[in-house]
Amino acid sequence: MKNKKQERRFIWLCLAPAIILFTVFMVFPTLNVFRMSLLKWGGLSANQEFVGLNNFFILFKDMNFIRSCQNTILIIVLVAIVTLIFAVVFAAILTREKVKGENFFRVIFYIPNVLSVVVISSIFSAIYDPSNGLLNSIIGLFKPENWEGIKFLGDQSIVIYAVIGTMIWQAIGYYMVMYMASMSSIPEHLYESASLDGANKVQQFFKITLPLIWGNIRTTLTFYIISSINLSFLFVKVMTGGGPNGASEVFLSYLYRQAYDNATYGYGMAIGAIVFIFSFVLSAVVNKITLRDDMEF
Amino acid sequence: MDKKTNRLYRIFIYVALFTLAISIIVPVAWVFLASVKQNSEFYGSPWTMPIGLHFQNFIDAIDKANMGEYFINSIVATGLGLLILLVVALPASYALARFRFKGKKIVNLGFMSGLFINVNYIVVPIFLMLLSWDKGISQIIGQRIFLNNIVVLAIIYAATALPFTIYLLTSYFRTLPKAYEEAAYMDGSGYFRTMVKIMIPMAKPSIITVILFNFLSFWNEYIIALTLMPGASKTLPVGLINLMQSQKAAANYGPMYAGLVIVMLPTLILYIMVQKKLTQGMTLGGLKD
Amino acid sequence: MATLQLKNINKIYDNNVQAVFDFNLEIKDKEFIVFVGPSGCGKSTTLRMIAGLEDITSGELFINEAKMNDVLPKDRDIAMVFQSYALYPHLSVYDNMAFGLQIRKVPKAEIDARVRDAAKILEITDYLDRKPKALSGGQRQRVALGRAIVRNAEVFLMDEPLSNLDAKLRVAMRSEIIKLHERVGATTIYVTHDQTEAMTMATRIVVMKDGYIQQIGTPKEIYNNPANMFVAGFVGSPATNFLHGRIENNSFVIGDLHMELPEKFDSDIKDYEGKEVVMGIRPEDIYSEGIVEGTYPSASFTFQVDISELLGHESILHGTFYDQPLIAKVSTRLGIESHSQTKLTFDLGKVHFFDVDTTLRIDK
Amino acid sequence: MATLQLKNINKIYDNNVQAVFDFNLEIKDKEFIVFVGPSGCGKSTTLRMIAGLEDITSGELFINEAKMNDVLPKDRDIAMVFQSYALYPHLSVYDNMAFGLQIRKVPKAEIDARVRDAAKILEITDYLDRKPKALSGGQRQRVALGRAIVRNAEVFLMDEPLSNLDAKLRVAMRSEIIKLHERVGATTIYVTHDQTEAMTMATRIVVMKDGYIQQIGTPKEIYNNPANMFVAGFVGSPATNFLHGRIENNSFVIGDLHMELPEKFDSDIKDYEGKEVVMGIRPEDIYSEGIVEGTYPSASFTFQVDISELLGHESILHGTFYDQPLIAKVSTRLGIESHSQTKLTFDLGKVHFFDVDTTLRIDK
Amino acid sequence: GGSGKEADTDEKVLKIAGLDGGFGTGGWEAVAKEFEKIEGVKVELEFEKNISDVLRPRIQAGEDIPDIIYLSIGAQGGLTDTMVKEKQIQPIDDLLDMKIPGSDVTVKENIIPGFTDALNLRPYDDGKLYLAPLNYSPCGLFYNAGLFAEKGWEVPTTWDEMFALGDKAKAEGIALFTYPTTGYFDAFFSALLNETAGPDAYDKMMHYDEKTWESEDAKKAFEIVGKLAEYIEPNTVAQANGTDFTKNQQAILDNKALFIPNGTWLPGEMEDAPRAEGFEWGMMALPKVTADGDAYSTTFTEQMYIPEGAENVDLAKKFMAYCYSDEAATLFYTKGKSAVMPTVNASDNIKDDDINKIFYSIYDNGAKANAVGFAALENQVEGVDLTGAEGILYGTVNSVMTKDKTVDQWYDEFLTGLKKVVEANK
Ligand SMILES: Nc1ncnc2c1ncn2[C@@H]1O[C@H](COP(=O)(O)OP(=O)(O)OP(=O)(O)O)[C@@H](O)[C@H]1O
Ligand SMILES: Nc1ncnc2c1ncn2[C@@H]1O[C@H](COP(=O)(O)OP(=O)(O)OP(=O)(O)O)[C@@H](O)[C@H]1O
Numbered sequence A: 001m002k003n004k005k006q007e008r009r010f011i012w013l014c015l016a017p018a019i020i021l022f023t024v025f026m027v028f029p030t031l032n033v034f035r036m037s038l039l040k041w042g043g044l045s046a047n048q049e050f051v052g053l054n055n056f057f058i059l060f061k062d063m064n065f066i067r068s069c070q071n072t073i074l075i076i077v078l079v080a081i082v083t084l085i086f087a088v089v090f091a092a093i094l095t096r097e098k099v100k101g102e103n104f105f106r107v108i109f110y111i112p113n114v115l116s117v118v119v120i121s122s123i124f125s126a127i128y129d130p131s132n133g134l135l136n137s138i139i140g141l142f143k144p145e146n147w148e149g150i151k152f153l154g155d156q157s158i159v160i161y162a163v164i165g166t167m168i169w170q171a172i173g174y175y176m177v178m179y180m181a182s183m184s185s186i187p188e189h190l191y192e193s194a195s196l197d198g199a200n201k202v203q204q205f206f207k208i209t210l211p212l213i214w215g216n217i218r219t220t221l222t223f224y225i226i227s228s229i230n231l232s233f234l235f236v237k238v239m240t241g242g243g244p245n246g247a248s249e250v251f252l253s254y255l256y257r258q259a260y261d262n263a264t265y266g267y268g269m270a271i272g273a274i275v276f277i278f279s280f281v282l283s284a285v286v287n288k289i290t291l292r293d294d295m296e297f
Numbered sequence B: 001m002d003k004k005t006n007r008l009y010r011i012f013i014y015v016a017l018f019t020l021a022i023s024i025i026v027p028v029a030w031v032f033l034a035s036v037k038q039n040s041e042f043y044g045s046p047w048t049m050p051i052g053l054h055f056q057n058f059i060d061a062i063d064k065a066n067m068g069e070y071f072i073n074s075i076v077a078t079g080l081g082l083l084i085l086l087v088v089a090l091p092a093s094y095a096l097a098r099f100r101f102k103g104k105k106i107v108n109l110g111f112m113s114g115l116f117i118n119v120n121y122i123v124v125p126i127f128l129m130l131l132s133w134d135k136g137i138s139q140i141i142g143q144r145i146f147l148n149n150i151v152v153l154a155i156i157y158a159a160t161a162l163p164f165t166i167y168l169l170t171s172y173f174r175t176l177p178k179a180y181e182e183a184a185y186m187d188g189s190g191y192f193r194t195m196v197k198i199m200i201p202m203a204k205p206s207i208i209t210v211i212l213f214n215f216l217s218f219w220n221e222y223i224i225a226l227t228l229m230p231g232a233s234k235t236l237p238v239g240l241i242n243l244m245q246s247q248k249a250a251a252n253y254g255p256m257y258a259g260l261v262i263v264m265l266p267t268l269i270l271y272i273m274v275q276k277k278l279t280q281g282m283t284l285g286g287l288k289d
Numbered sequence C, D: 001m002a003t004l005q006l007k008n009i010n011k012i013y014d015n016n017v018q019a020v021f022d023f024n025l026e027i028k029d030k031e032f033i034v035f036v037g038p039s040g041c042g043k044s045t046t047l048r049m050i051a052g053l054e055d056i057t058s059g060e061l062f063i064n065e066a067k068m069n070d071v072l073p074k075d076r077d078i079a080m081v082f083q084s085y086a087l088y089p090h091l092s093v094y095d096n097m098a099f100g101l102q103i104r105k106v107p108k109a110e111i112d113a114r115v116r117d118a119a120k121i122l123e124i125t126d127y128l129d130r131k132p133k134a135l136s137g138g139q140r141q142r143v144a145l146g147r148a149i150v151r152n153a154e155v156f157l158m159d160e161p162l163s164n165l166d167a168k169l170r171v172a173m174r175s176e177i178i179k180l181h182e183r184v185g186a187t188t189i190y191v192t193h194d195q196t197e198a199m200t201m202a203t204r205i206v207v208m209k210d211g212y213i214q215q216i217g218t219p220k221e222i223y224n225n226p227a228n229m230f231v232a233g234f235v236g237s238p239a240t241n242f243l244h245g246r247i248e249n250n251s252f253v254i255g256d257l258h259m260e261l262p263e264k265f266d267s268d269i270k271d272y273e274g275k276e277v278v279m280g281i282r283p284e285d286i287y288s289e290g291i292v293e294g295t296y297p298s299a300s301f302t303f304q305v306d307i308s309e310l311l312g313h314e315s316i317l318h319g320t321f322y323d324q325p326l327i328a329k330v331s332t333r334l335g336i337e338s339h340s341q342t343k344l345t346f347d348l349g350k351v352h353f354f355d356v357d358t359t360l361r362i363d364k
Numbered sequence E: 001g002g003s004g005k006e007a008d009t010d011e012k013v014l015k016i017a018g019l020d021g022g023f024g025t026g027g028w029e030a031v032a033k034e035f036e037k038i039e040g041v042k043v044e045l046e047f048e049k050n051i052s053d054v055l056r057p058r059i060q061a062g063e064d065i066p067d068i069i070y071l072s073i074g075a076q077g078g079l080t081d082t083m084v085k086e087k088q089i090q091p092i093d094d095l096l097d098m099k100i101p102g103s104d105v106t107v108k109e110n111i112i113p114g115f116t117d118a119l120n121l122r123p124y125d126d127g128k129l130y131l132a133p134l135n136y137s138p139c140g141l142f143y144n145a146g147l148f149a150e151k152g153w154e155v156p157t158t159w160d161e162m163f164a165l166g167d168k169a170k171a172e173g174i175a176l177f178t179y180p181t182t183g184y185f186d187a188f189f190s191a192l193l194n195e196t197a198g199p200d201a202y203d204k205m206m207h208y209d210e211k212t213w214e215s216e217d218a219k220k221a222f223e224i225v226g227k228l229a230e231y232i233e234p235n236t237v238a239q240a241n242g243t244d245f246t247k248n249q250q251a252i253l254d255n256k257a258l259f260i261p262n263g264t265w266l267p268g269e270m271e272d273a274p275r276a277e278g279f280e281w282g283m284m285a286l287p288k289v290t291a292d293g294d295a296y297s298t299t300f301t302e303q304m305y306i307p308e309g310a311e312n313v314d315l316a317k318k319f320m321a322y323c324y325s326d327e328a329a330t331l332f333y334t335k336g337k338s339a340v341m342p343t344v345n346a347s348d349n350i351k352d353d354d355i356n357k358i359f360y361s362i363y364d365n366g367a368k369a370n371a372v373g374f375a376a377l378e379n380q381v382e383g384v385d386l387t388g389a390e391g392i393l394y395g396t397v398n399s400v401m402t403k404d405k406t407v408d409q410w411y412d413e414f415l416t417g418l419k420k421v422v423e424a425n426k
């Protein structure tokens, strides 16, 4: 049995720097945010009025917030599902298959991830362009003469999907890298064994790869939630400004709009608090749902 | 017959790979081309080829964004941030992943909740905190040391990246077989050495992932650097703002794209250098089970 | 250099499987203890508790009189060969072996000497630079062994360290381990399924079953005086034959064969007069040649051989004896074929009797 | 159900280690081939090439006359027991065994029947719900074996499938595998270090060394007529004694002992008249009892016993014979002690002679 | 308020922070240099494209606050808007009566009359001036004068003519109207309200007077915008965002649309853009509602102000005063990118061959000027952004143009929002 005291000392020594840094630079500031969410405050003056949970009550009746909520959830769900599928499949191909030019593909797929949001937005502005955009040109090939381009960023029912498409394009490489790292630690002999058991590549993928990187996938599900919330803001800010007429508004863009444009800083912070709680609860739920036995090889 | 399905399978794979690759190459090539276009070429159809190679864009970009000095700053902030991050996060993740102890749930929950904190809205409180420290310290030593300090910036980068990093590393450390630790203990290795010499090397793929992703986020970080380094000394992304379009003014597209290309290169180069290590399995062949 | 005491040790795993029950054992300095027992009986578990890798659910462990339950593995000065090798996959063979010495700050030159020495003994000198991945099964096992023997630990724990080696190498390794033990004198606990190893290496053997100790004794004791039917049946190959019969007038009766027992049994079987008992006899104590026929004429019988299995120099005869299966081991020279008949005699001087219910040995 | 042909197969690993050289073997339907050889000689490598897990560097592999070099493992209909088990860590024991059947879309009820059947045979029924992590070494190995035997594959490859089992279980498993082989009739290749297994299970044995085949033959052939000194020395335990001497007048001369050889050697040793040769004799062919003394009186000598090792029923005598080490295996009954003298006789009918340079057997 | 740090330096330092925007920083640098010479002080300039982001934390902390901030209401980041709403700006009434450094004239005398009366400069109904106007530019509808000449079209003077022209253009495949983003409707719509309801009603509306907003005249403005939806360049909404708005502006250069609401900076902004043959910039005020009505053109001004916590208030005012000198006006125009100060002589800087000449003479051609801006509110209403660029009043235009919302819905939504705002500020 282990010497508990020595073990405890080691554990806390390991944890202490992290806990200190984390507490000082993240926990305290966050508590501050929570505190501000209870204020009616424009953000700059000393004129702060404590209003309790009032900001939150307003929030639940604020249709614009609810719309940004719906948009965000849609983004999270779609981006997570589609990216997950693509990233896992491509990671599997690039780690498990002997493909020619493997390194080439690995590098290419990662590139969108290193591009800045501004660049990506201009790329997609060129792709989504209603008259000479890439997508419309391609669709135009199959459509009759007087085909009018789809207004990806102008149509309120499409714009959010346009944002989602951009986000997926950007995210695949990121998650692919993550999955490649965890796939590479699956012992080769399991695949050997499975192939002798008659499993083809697809079956191997579902029966070996997927279960064995399940822990990693669960981890990334949380990342999808967080990064969808964060990135959707950046993309929306640059690509659509939340428009047309708020149709692509998401959590954080709405937060900014309220905290800064509308000078209701306390209210904005209340949105921040809700976003925090929402994402926390959501990923706790997702975590719970996806729980399988923890796995070591 | 089976050769045929196998063939189909491989064709499918290549089609998939090439489709995605093209969907990336085309737009990215577009960016590279854009970076050598002249300004007038940016109006009208975005899909025209550049008339000539306008490399002046790059010179303008380096000039206007003050890239020389800012580059160094970014390198320092990113490198130091990564170093601090790894030194702090690796032991913490290891301890969280491989030991049972009282309070683990709470610590885990704490770090986990940290994932959901968005730096965008805590950066101002951080700024206020540093400012008050500065006020305090300047009364003692007559100097302000927390704001406009690249080291502090690096520390804060590390701190804000902790939840993500710990979460990722913890989930990886959990998958490593216990047997290796046990072997090390039997060899007389203490907790610390076991962690450093045996377990951390085996976590290499995920450490590389962590380095890669945090490099990216530190390198491109804007809001913290902007807020905590309000002085003249800036990081690259903040400096890059100078290349962006400003309201009601003619845009300088060429230099902007050139600048963005320059900034993205280090990350890409880093990735190209480490991507092979990413998939080097570190745990094979040691166990019989 | 070390004594060990295990007192009332129990081990219950997290999933509520109890793997070891009330384990008691005193090990003297420089002893070479061998654990044997069926697969899953708790040998590795016990070793791992001694090493400090598993919590001791209850009971106490002492090394050199000091209680060890709560001492860290690294502070117990134990070297161990893992059943599953547990080689460091990212280190070369050399570094795998050197690791424990580097930790102890042994001078570089000495590390080198010791590692190369061990590698030579283990015949893995050529592979010192390879990673474990590029080794054959037996080579990996030898590295695992090497990692332990380069250490001059107080206690050596070896969990089936030779199971993946060929017979010749195994013999060589066996004698190297014996030599090492003689030289270093470290207290050693050794798990094996190889009876020859157990018999030739052990100062004492511990026979386990289902987490319980069945018998502790020298190889001779275990072989000649098994405590119960399990030990009798487990040690020796092919296994001891167990024949059910009755005690009648100092004779053991099966069917119409009345075997007159030697005097030494008299006092012990008194209580069983007229009762059913089990006679245990090893296949090698059944003779087809005339050797014991004169001594125990009442124990001769004609045996219907169903299968005669050639085993090089010896043959194993399978058949039934009054409806009970019986196996005899005889010299191949006699050329007994399958489906033939032959005359056999039990060496009644070597038999044991067991209680039907408790399975304990009756004769002292 | 399947024939196999291996033609001129070579294997060079990525690190330029050549593990298998020019391997040629024809395996008939329903054969039970056993690979033996020292650790690292290329047994697993060969198996893995047959399974399709390693590329064949050069040469051709045919199964049922069809070239297989480029066929995927999954399409070869081979079941394999891995030396390192390779259990699926995320699946229960049951699912580990059922996996291959589920893939093949065997009906659920049949899967269940087959798995439970195998589990019963392997005595792991109690562990079906556990994950491999919570099993003992031997239990894991049995799961690995179970995973193969539930499959009705055309070819079975088993890489030391019983090495971590106790003797008793091993005997039981051995006969189960034989039964399985008789019932299913699948062509089987089996790697083992256990000579008993090799001798009792094989239809033919392949002896390998350093990547080369040394001899292919039935167990009897291998045992009785080893092709060279390596095979003679490798098969049988303790190993064959090799004694250097000269041929003089149809006699084998060591020191002042002139052993008159039986007639059968006459023609073969002619060419070696006056030359040095090596005589190989198994320890069990050296007798201390009078059995062969009458037949070969010239081969009797007095032996100085250095160590007498008790091995249950038999004793191993170690000593030197004209400065050459000699080991004899004699009945324990005779009670020969260490540091004593005893009279021994070589059974000259069983000896072989080998060329000193080529190590090949001289006598036919 | 700021604590007195750097108190030990003898030399006074005036800190000016501002937006590095469409007019560039050259003018500021030149003016600052002059001022340094005159006053013997040091002027520190901090001009950034993201100045809101830079300043916000400092202002929140009350630390290191500049003496003058040059950042307009409605600029990205909403800092100045918040400063106004949060009452973080110091009154500068006395500025008007100050003598301009280096001359005898007072500021008031040198500013074009009316410019300092704009509601957004005096947001609190306390009669005091808080923000100082600078860089004025007329806003109106820009078009390709060359195209009109080529087609022989008359520039419409009333909305009826406008729509008639729209039909004519449609036949040629040209849309009547486009706009860069909805943000540009503040100038457009306020001019329109002036036309439909008249200046008094407009003033009331800017003070959130519900009654006036509910009037038919007010609604008329909404309806005119609604009618434009029939004539909108089809890609407008899709491109009405931060990345693509130049494509909408390009539509004018490419003759895809006839009119775009914008300010005088537009030609400069599109300087490098390719254009249709014979292209020539033209600009007009909004068409009149009726033939005998007034045409309005919004005068857009930028603002500078002294924030609370500024240390050198007096010096700051001095500098501001200097900005209204003729020298400064010249420097702003020549060294900056054609920034025109609202001083009486500033337009003299515009040479005859300067394209700006046409634009700045728009009022000489009969158009009336109006200023944008609502009164500041005591209480902001959480979740109700009534007047922001993407708020209910302007942001909804996108929906109206795509017909996702009818004019009535838009109007009702606005009135509902207005009610909430009024409620909160009773
Ligand atoms: N992946 C590999 N890369 C390089 N060399 C290898 C690799 N695997 C095995 N070898 C080498 O090839 C030779 C044959 O190995 P193989 O595993 O076939 O031996 P084996 O006969 O199965 O031995 P054992 O009885 O010890 O399992 C060995 O010398 C081994 O070191
Ligand atoms: N981690 C574990 N969790 C639960 N049960 C376990 C665990 N490890 C082993 N067991 C069980 O405990 C019992 C004893 O296991 P142990 O490994 O000590 O057996 P062993 O005697 O070493 O067997 P073998 O000869 O097969 O290696 C077995 O029944 C096994 O299934």
Ligand SMILES: [Mg+2]
Residues within 6 Å of the ligand: C043, C044, C045, C083, C159, D136, D137, D138
């Ligand atoms: Mg074990």
Ligand SMILES: [Mg+2]
Residues within 6 Å of the ligand: C136, C137, C138, D043, D044, D045, D083, D159
């Ligand atoms: Mg092997």
